[in-house]
Amino acid sequence: MHETYYSLAPIGYLRSPLKDRGAAPNQGREGAPDAWLDVDAVVAEGREGIEVGAELIVITWLHQAGRDILKTHPRNDQTRPLTGVFATRSPDRPNPLGLHRVTVREIAGNRVKVGPIEAIDGTPVVDLKPVLSASADF
Amino acid sequence: MHETYYSLAPIGYLRSPLKDRGAAPNQGREGAPDAWLDVDAVVAEGREGIEVGAELIVITWLHQAGRDILKTHPRNDQTRPLTGVFATRSPDRPNPLGLHRVTVREIAGNRVKVGPIEAIDGTPVVDLKPVLSASADF
Numbered sequence: 001m002h003e004t005y006y007s008l009a010p011i012g013y014l015r016s017p018l019k020d021r022g023a024a025p026n027q028g029r030e031g032a033p034d035a036w037l038d039v040d041a042v043v044a045e046g047r048e049g050i051e052v053g054a055e056l057i058v059i060t061w062l063h064q065a066g067r068d069i070l071k072t073h074p075r076n077d078q079t080r081p082l083t084g085v086f087a088t089r090s091p092d093r094p095n096p097l098g099l100h101r102v103t104v105r106e107i108a109g110n111r112v113k114v115g116p117i118e119a120i121d122g123t124p125v126v127d128l129k130p131v132l133s134a135s136a137d138f
Numbered sequence: 139m140h141e142t143y144y145s146l147a148p149i150g151y152l153r154s155p156l157k158d159r160g161a162a163p164n165q166g167r168e169g170a171p172d173a174w175l176d177v178d179a180v181v182a183e184g185r186e187g188i189e190v191g192a193e194l195i196v197i198t199w200l201h202q203a204g205r206d207i208l209k210t211h212p213r214n215d216q217t218r219p220l221t222g223v224f225a226t227r228s229p230d231r232p233n234p235l236g237l238h239r240v241t242v243r244e245i246a247g248n249r250v251k252v253g254p255i256e257a258i259d260g261t262p263v264v265d266l267k268p269v270l271s272a273s274a275d276f
Contacts, residue, residue: 049225087187
């Protein structure tokens with residue numbers, strides 16, 4: 001995997017009351033707060049069509065993750081056997097992308113309030129996609 | 139969004155009978171085939187724990203996408219109004235990440251057969267994650 005790289009640019013950043021990894025739940029539905037996504041003005045046109053109440057997949061870049069970790073104890077539970085990171089949702093993984101299913105709470109200019117979301121304050125967002133199905137929990 | 143970039147490395151590549159974008163359905167469940175994912179040996183340990191029959195989210199880098207496109211007609215239907223790409227699943231978007239919900243069909247060494255998946259032959263894969271809920275369709 002060393003010869004080829006792709007360049008990922010943030011489309012915005014999350015502003016959250018969660019200030020560090022220790023304070024963040026493992027998943028949004030485990031008590032996470034809402035957060036504001038500040039969409040960069042350069043790409044803000046791309047959010048036209050997103051409405052309050054819509055369900056989105058937010059893709060983050062988990063900038064504090066460890067990228068050289070290939071095995072982990074799921075949910076940091078040392079009693080669970082070491083498992084390959086691709087079989088877990090650990091933030092520590094070669095490309096630390098986070099997937100967060102959220103609801104759009106409010107829109108104010110280039111800011112979109114979404115939640116619940118377990119990512120910490122300052123987390124870069126790299127993509128937004130609509131949820132395709134009402135049954136979805138991905 | 140121009141000052142900061144993150145570097146994304148493929149963890150493997152898809153080997154699919156779909157050879158070009160024109161041949162690919164819009165979504166996997168719209169008649170897409172299975173494909174082999176060749177996991178790079180450097181990160182292959184990360185797939186331990188993935189079992190045949192499991193449901194995964196495959197995150198791809200849609201390497202043929204147009205990254206400067208911010209609005210599109212959903213599903214290439216010119217009768218539908220131009221919509222911001224973040225409100226669509228268009229592959230053309232600033233960071234052309236693809237999300238694909240698949241089932242693991244077979245595992246052979248560092249190769250994992252998954253499907254159905256609409257990504258074309260040679261598409262880089264950047265992450266794999268387990269589906270968290272049986273109800274999922276993201």
